[in-house]
Amino acid sequence: MAAFQTVKGFRDFFPEDCALRNYIFAQWRKTACRYGFVEYEGAVIEQTALYKKKSGDEITGQLFCFEDKGGREVALRPEVTPTLARMAAARQRDYRKPMKWFQIGSCFRYEEPQRGRTREFVQFNVDILGEAAQAADAELVAFSIDVMRSFGFGPEEFIIRLSDRRLWTQFLDAEKIAEEHRATFLQIIDKMERAPKEATDTKLKAIGLSLQQVQDFIASVDENSAVFAPLRQNLTARGLWNYVKIDPGIVRGLAYYTGTVFEVFDLKHNLRAIAGGGRYDNLVSLLSDGNVDLPACGFAMGDVVLTELINRSPDALENVAAWTREALSNDVYIVVADETKRTEALQTVTALRKAGLRVDFSLTAQKVGKQFQAAEAAKARFAVVIGAEYPLITVKNLINREQQELQAEVLAAKLVEQVSQPVYTALIA
C-alpha cells in the first residue's frame, strides 16, 4: 500500500497556506461588513433537482452527485445561489428588504483541474434580495471593486466588464429569433472570446444569425447606452466608473440571469474571471414553485484565481506576509531553565494564557539553548525564563534583544502592556 494522496482536484492547506486563506476570508468579511451585509451559510449538500435546468446544462454536467444511503439523489453544491434562493423562499418574510447577505464556503465542480481551477474551491457570495432597482446592481459592482482594492489591487490590475442580458433580448427580439434558440445563443456569445471566428459564425448561422450581425450589434453598444445609465450615474458618484468597461460579450454561463451581468478580470496576466455575477429576478420564484417572488442580484468570487493573482503581485504579497508572520507566531515562549521549577513554569503558562497571551513552551525537559532555538522558531516576541531565581523571572525581548527582570506576580500584566495585539486580533480582524 502506497502512502495516501489527496483526491484529484482537492487541496490541503498546510499552516502557511491556511494563513493566506484566512487572510482572504478576513478581507472578504471586512468589505462585507463595511457594505452593511450580514453573513449566512447554507447546506453544502442539496437535492440534485435543485440544480437541474435552473443553472444551465454546463453546471449540471459538472455536479458531484450521488445517491445517499437513504436513496436520495443529492449533490455537493456547485454554486450557492440556488441554496440562497431556496433559503430566501422559505424565510424571506422574517427579514426586512433589501436583504444584504454574504456567505463564504466550499463549492464543488467536476472539471479538469488546471491553473486557476480546482474541483473544490471556496466561494464568497454577495447578494441583495428584494430590491428591483439597479441601485442594488451598482452597490454590488462597487462592492466587487472595493473587495479587490482591499487586497491592494488598483485600476492597473483589474477591470469590471459590464453588460446586461436585456441588450441581447432586445437584439434577439429585433432579429425575431425563436425562444428555443436563445439559451444556445447566449452560450455562443459566452464562449465567443476564446473560440475561432469561423466556428462562432457557423454556430450562429445554425440559429439564423451571423457573426457580422453580432459584431455590428456589439459595436453599437457603449457606455452611453440607456440600459447602463443608472449604474453609470451611481458609480460615477462613488468615483468608481473608471474601473468599469462596457462589454456586451459578457453574458455569464449560468442560465438564470435576467439583467445586469458583470465579471472582474485582471489586466496583467490574462487569468480566468476573478468574480462574476448579475441580476436573477426569477430564480426565487422558480425554486419556490411561484410562491415567493423576490427580485435579486449578486456576485461570487472564488479563492483560486484570486490566490493566483495575489501570488503574482508583490504589493499584495507584502500584506499577506505580514499577516502570515502574525498567524504563525507566538507572543511568549516559556523557557524552563530549572526542571525542578516545572510546576511554576506550568503556573506561569496558565497565567499568561489567561491574560490572553499566545504562549508556547517545551512540553518536556530540554537544554536551555534548545528551548531558546524553539522560541526563535516559534517567532515568539518574548522568552520568559523560569529558573532557580523564581519568583524572579528573566524576560528577553527576542526582537530588540533587551532583557528585563520581573516578579512572577506582575509578569502577565507587564507583558500584556508590551504586546500590542494580545490575542489573534491582527490575524482575524
Place this chain on the structure above:
Amino acid sequence: MAAFQTVKGFRDFFPEDCALRNYIFAQWRKTACRYGFVEYEGAVIEQTALYKKKSGDEITGQLFCFEDKGGREVALRPEVTPTLARMAAARQRDYRKPMKWFQIGSCFRYEEPQRGRTREFVQFNVDILGEAAQAADAELVAFSIDVMRSFGFGPEEFIIRLSDRRLWTQFLDAEKIAEEHRATFLQIIDKMERAPKEATDTKLKAIGLSLQQVQDFIASVDENSAVFAPLRQNLTARGLWNYVKIDPGIVRGLAYYTGTVFEVFDLKHNLRAIAGGGRYDNLVSLLSDGNVDLPACGFAMGDVVLTELINRSPDALENVAAWTREALSNDVYIVVADETKRTEALQTVTALRKAGLRVDFSLTAQKVGKQFQAAEAAKARFAVVIGAEYPLITVKNLINREQQELQAEVLAAKLVEQVSQPVYTALIA
C-alpha cells in the same frame, strides 16, 4: 413541484444562526492561539480507503461515499484525524516538533439525525504531533477545559472523563484474551454505559469474560493509578485537576487510540459527549505504509452538542447575544432627506466605508421616516442625514438620541472617533 427543502440531516444558517456559529469559531480560534497552535485545513473529500479499517467499523458504516465521475471511490470526511495523519506523513519533515495544529471544518456522517446529531457538523480538531510524552496529552486536556471555560462554562457545568486504553490492554493481557476479541471488547465497554447489564454480560461472556470481572477491574482503578500520574501532576500544577474524573468506561469508539482517552461531558443535561480524543501513536505510520512514525494525540469538539449546551445556559447565551447584536448591526445609516443630493449621499457612503465604518443606506428614494425606521432596524449607532443643507450634515446618535451638526469634510474622522469598534473587530477577534 413543491418548494425545495434541505436534505435530511443538513442545516442552513440564517444570519442569527451564522452569528452564533461564528461566535463559536472565534472562541475556538482564540483558545487555540493562546495555546500556541497554528491553523490548517485538509481536503473535505478523501479516498474511501483512508477510512477503511483505520477508524473502526462503526464510522465506515456511516460514510457518505460514492464513485466520482472519474471512477474514484471517494468519501466526505467523517472525521479529520486520518486527513491530518496523511498530511503529516507527507510533510512532517518541514515542521519543527512538536507540531501543534488545529483545524475547523465540516464533517459528514450518515446517522439518524436526533438532538445533538446532524449528518453534517463542524468539528474543531486540536492535535499535537511528534511528542510521545504524556505532557502533550495534559496540554490537550487543559486546552479542552479552557475552551469550555471560554464559553462561560465552569466546574458545575462540565467534566473531563479520563482514561487510558493501556489499562484495558493490561487487563486483557492478564485475562489472556486473544487479540481477535480486543476490538469487540472495547466496543462493548464503549456502549456499556447505555446498555442493559445483562446484554453487556452476555456479550462479555462470548469472549470469555464477565461483567463482574470488568466491574471489579473498573473499581480497582482510580486517580492514584500510576498510568495517570503524569497527567495528574501536570494538571494539578495548572489548577485544573478538579475538572477531571477518572473513568475507565471511556474508551472512545475509534479503533486507532493507543493511550490516553478522554471525553468532555456536561453535568446538567446528560447530553452526548461535547468533545473527545486521545493518543494515537500508530496512525501516521499505518497511513504512510510505515514510512513515517510520528507519535500523536488530539481531540475534536463538534458544534452540534456545544450549540445545544450554549442554548441551555443563560450565562453563555448572554455572551452570544452581545456578539450577535454586534454581528447584525451597522455603525452608520445614511438617510437621504433630499433626493437631489443622492450623489452627495453616495459620496458620503463611500467616504465612511473607506474610513472602515460599517455603512448602510436606502438604495432608492424613500420617505425620511421610513429611512429612520430602516436605520433602527439595521441597529445603526448613527443616522447621518444628507439634506438640502449639505455639506452641513445632521448626525443623530440612535442610542443616546443626541444630535450633532458636522461638516462633510470632517464627518468620517469624527464618526470613527465615536465608534469604538470600527470594522467587525468585536465580531471576529
